[in-house]
Amino acid sequence: MDNFVQEHLFNKAETTKETYRQALVQFEKWLIDTGTDLSDFVRTDVQMYIDYLAARKKSAATINKVFNAIKSYCRYVGKMKAVENIRVVKQPDILNQAPKALDKKEMHRVLREAEKKENPRDFCIVTLLLNTGLRVGELVKLDRSDVELSERKGEITVRWGKGGKAAKLPLNNEARRALKEYLDTRKDNHPALFLSNRSERISKRTVQYIMEQLGINAHALRHTFITRLVRNNVDFSVIQSLSRHASAKMIIRYSKPSLDEIEEAINKISLS
Template sequence: MLDEFIIEGLRGKSVATVKTYRHALQQFSLWLDGCGTTLEHFSRTDVQQYVTYMACKKKTAATINKVYSAIKKFCRWAKKLDCIEEVHIIKAPDYKQTAPKALDKLERKRLEREVNRSGNKRDYAIVMTLLHTGLRVSELVALDRSDVDLSERKGELRVMSGKGNKARKLPLDVDARWAINKYLEERTDDNEALFISNRDKRISVRSVQHLLEQHDIHTHQLRHTFITGLVRANEDIAVIQSLSGHNSADMILRYSKPTEEDKLRAVERLYKD
């Protein structure tokens, strides 16, 4: 039944969304099995008790809401609407009111310096591409060599598998062009992937995550750094939406919210004159 839902109920959804929903529903199915029922026969009480169970396990409100979204989607597809009526869900904090965690200038420079000093041209090209294009990691690993055009004066990157399956083109500045070019110059294989692993396979999302974890950085922070930089440079919101691949202006406005560091600096500067 879960496989049918993935094929029919999630048609057109991104690979990441399908993966998230599948995992959430597999976990729900395992819990239901322990309670003596299945995805076909569960009731509203089962849903409410599963939500309570997740809360007791100290799952965050954001995680619980993500899981419940998957259950709701499944229930609508399976015509089990009564199972999601009046279910009490912990309200997640309004993410639109908080600024995503971006790297400050010193952190960004430190990351660039450390990765460059490692001598690994692939890793440096990955970091510079993420920092200078704001790509999602899933978009980065899906890139082929044919998606990149490079010359001395300009460069362009075509994202063919963006969120919502929407393609977009991104300009490459001189630093990103230089890093990618230096990496490709040392490649002798015929793999179509832009970034490959040490085993000559297309690099995985997990490999990129591991690369950045070695520097105590989460992959999303590089995307947040790119978009935050555009917002704080007062670039037109339409331009930022086009570059970032965000459909909603509200998502962009998130980046203009003050961070805890911004508020701390404001207080520290007070009365210094």
């Protein structure tokens, strides 16, 4: 499996490599329980595993990711017959769905709870994600030298953006304030902008854990940032520049009503 990740996925992002690796680890565990392994499975095993995931109420998106990992592995080891004509739950078209963003009340709750923790690092992370649209993978790679602050201006240089693209993101007043308060607590010379409790560069898993403590998913903060831009009628080209989405279709998603908004509209009709 390690050779597959190193040789076949060498040009994939680290997150993709880890997703595929974990999917194959879980698939192999299931195979062993059924009396076979990654070197000897057949098409029936793949179909039964996909059906097993569906029976466990795994989402279409999760099942499709797993199947893509198995297909990629089969391509690598020359077992494409094992993935022919597999019935897979059809994944909904994400372009027709509004990304899950926080409403105003939930956004205020998250900021309030983060501030109550009295941890300047955690509050700064939440504030940055909510006011810049940074991805978690981009945030953990930031260095202190990537931050420029003044009384009325500020920006962050993203050197390791998605697809290897660099970008400069402006910082609003709230983001500058949170950064300054956090940086004032730093008495070390470590280049990383955010450190773990062990004084090492913070990991994506640690950021995700911080968000879990607040009852949210980290990516929801990026969705919230972009949704707020769309709902405030910010120029489309500005939104595309700030969100760094290569496809305009991905941005149009944010103008679609969420399930909560649709439900609210239905309830208003039933009450009228």
